[in-house]
Amino acid sequence: MDTKLSYDVAVIGGGAAGFFAAIAIAEARAGTRVVILEASPRVLTKVKVSGGGRCNVTHHLFEPKEFIKRYPRGEKELLGPFHRFGAQQTIAWFAAHGVTLKAEADGRMFPDTNSSQTIIDALQEAQRAAGVELRCRTLVQSIARTSEGFRLNLRQDDSLEARYVVLATGSMSQGLELAKSLGHELVAPVPSLFTFEIEESFLKELAGQSFAQINAQLRVGSAKKSWMQSGPALITHWGMSGPAILRLSAFAARELAEQDYKAELTVNWCGESKGDEVRSLLVQSKHDSAKKNMSNEHPFAFSKRFWEALLAYAQIPGDKVWAQLNNKELQALVEALTAMKLSVCGKGVFKEEFVTAGGIQRQDVDFRSMESRLCSGLYFAGEVLDIDGVTGGFNFQNAWTGAWLAGQHLAERLG
C-alpha cells in the first residue's frame, strides 16, 4: 500500500456517527491511522441545526429495555448495544470531554449551554486530540475490495486505501449505493418524524391550541393494523403536531408513505379519560350548571375557543343552556371529545428533528460489532442503517452507540 495515502480505517461521512466512530477508534488505540472523509465543505451540519439549534443529544432514560421501545425500526437489534453504550455512557463521554448535559422535564437532554455548537466543538476537539485526520470536500464516489482491504475512489482520479471502512453516510443515497455495491440490500428510504396535514378546515381556526395529553389512534388505508399514541399535541395552521403526532408518524412511516399520507386519525382530546367518564362529567354539568350557557361553562381544562369549536362540531348551539342538552347532543359531544375523526391528507414538516426510515437492511449487520455480515471489514453506524427513533434524542443515541461499538471492535481488531 502507498503509505502516504493509506489508512487503518477510513470513515466515510463527517456527521455525528462518523466523528464518534473515528474518535472511538483513535482514543481506544493510540497511533491508529484514521481518516474522516466528508463530501461537503463542512462537518456535523445536522448536529448544528438539531433540536432547534440546541442539539438534543440523548434521552434521560437509563433502562435499555425501555429505551428500545422508542425505535419503530431497530428495537430488537439495539437492546444489546444499549447495554454496552447507552444514554448513561453518552452523558459520561461528553462529561469526560468537557460537556455537561442537562435533562428537561420531558427527558430530552441538551448541553447546558443550550447550543449545538458546544457539541460540535467537543467532537472536533476530540477528533484533533486523538489525531484523526479530516478531509472535507471529499466525496467517496465508489468503493472496491482489495487484497488488503478497500480502495475508495474519490473525485478526479484520486483514491485512497484503507484496511477497514466505517460507512456513516446518513440517509444520503450516494452512501447507500456504496453499501449496495458491496453486496448489501437496501430498505427504500421514506421520511419519518413529520406533522400531519388535516383536511377538516375548522381546525385551522384553532391553530396554536396545545394539549398536555391527547390519545390518538391512526388507521392507514385498509390495513387492519392501527397505531395508538398518547402525549402532548398541538393544533397548527395546517393540521396537528406535537410528540404524540410525531410518534405516530414514525411508527406508521412506511404505511403512510405507501398510502400517500392519507389516513384516519381518531383523537381523544381528554387523554386517558374514557367516553363513560366524560359522559358523567357532562351529566354532572347538566345538573350543576343547568341554567348557564354551554359556551360559558364546561368541566374541562380547554380554552373557551376550543370548547366553542367542539360545541359547533357536535352541532350544539353555544347559547343553549346545559339543562336543554338532549341525549343525542350529549352523545355527539362525548364523541367529539373522545373520538373525533379527522382526515390526514398530507405530510407537514417538523423543523426541530427529522429522520429517514430505511437504509441498510438490519439482518445483514452484526450488532455486537456493527460489522457487515456480507462484507468483512465494512462497518456501519448511524442513520445509514434501517434504524430510526422517535423524537427526543433517540436518533443521536443510535449514532453514538453504533459508532462506539464499531470503534471498540476495530480498535481490538487492530490489536
Ligand SMILES: Cc1cc2nc3c(=O)[nH]c(=O)nc-3n(C[C@H](O)[C@H](O)[C@H](O)COP(=O)(O)OP(=O)(O)OC[C@H]3O[C@@H](n4cnc5c(N)ncnc54)[C@H](O)[C@@H]3O)c2cc1C
Ligand atoms: C433538522 C434536524 C434536526 C434534528 N435534531 C435531532 C435532535 O435534536 N436529536 C436527535 O437525536 N436527532 C436529531 N436529528 C436526527 C439526527 O440529526 C440524525 O439522526 C443524525 O445526525 C444522523 O447522523 P449520521 O452521522 O448517521 O448522518 P449525517 O449527520 O447525515 O452525516 C452523514 C454525513 O456523510 C456525508 N456523506 C454522505 N455520503 C458521502 C460520501 N459518499 N462521501 C463522503 N461523505 C458523504 C454527508 O455529507 C454527511 O455529512 C435531526 C435531524 C434534522 C434533519
